[in-house]
Amino acid sequence: MVEEIFDNDVLLAIIIRSDFKKDGIQFFTPSHFSQQLGYMNRSKGYKIDAHSHRLVERKVSVTQEVLIVRSGSLRIELFDSKQNFIKEVVLTTGDTILLASGGHAIEMLEDTELIEVKQGPYTSDDDKLKFTSYS
DSSP: OEEEEEETTEEEEEEEOTTOOOSEEEEOSOTTOSSOOEEEEOOTTOOOOOOOOOOOOOOOOSOOEEEEEEESEEEEEEEOTTSOEEEEEEEETTOEEEEOSSEEEEEESSSOEEEEEEOSOOOGGGGOOOOOOOO
16 A cells, blocks of 8 residues: 655655555656655566666755665654644554655654665754654
8 A cells, every 4th residue: 555645735755555566666756856766566587777877966955765664663743844743654564654845753663673765965963953743
């Protein structure tokens, strides 16, 4: 299952649940997003031609994060751009989320192992605007 969470017409997050499966390839993000999130399911023997990626200058003005839950579970509170609470979601082993816009708070509900992917370079505390969470 794939869930999209919106605040009015603003996409806050995309969740790909561990049970999502389909043949081929599917991208979940619009082409203008600075972080592209896709899924691929190919048969044994399928080949992707050898390639590299050209240097292309891009302007990134917002950090978008992808979290992949390898084990455990966590709760994420999602906020709009004005720091208003919108929704709470729970992720478990195998789930993936793209945090596309707005704010978020995360609490581990048990021992949890995550992989995080986001644009760099990371600029420490200058990169985050901290605020009081909903809970």
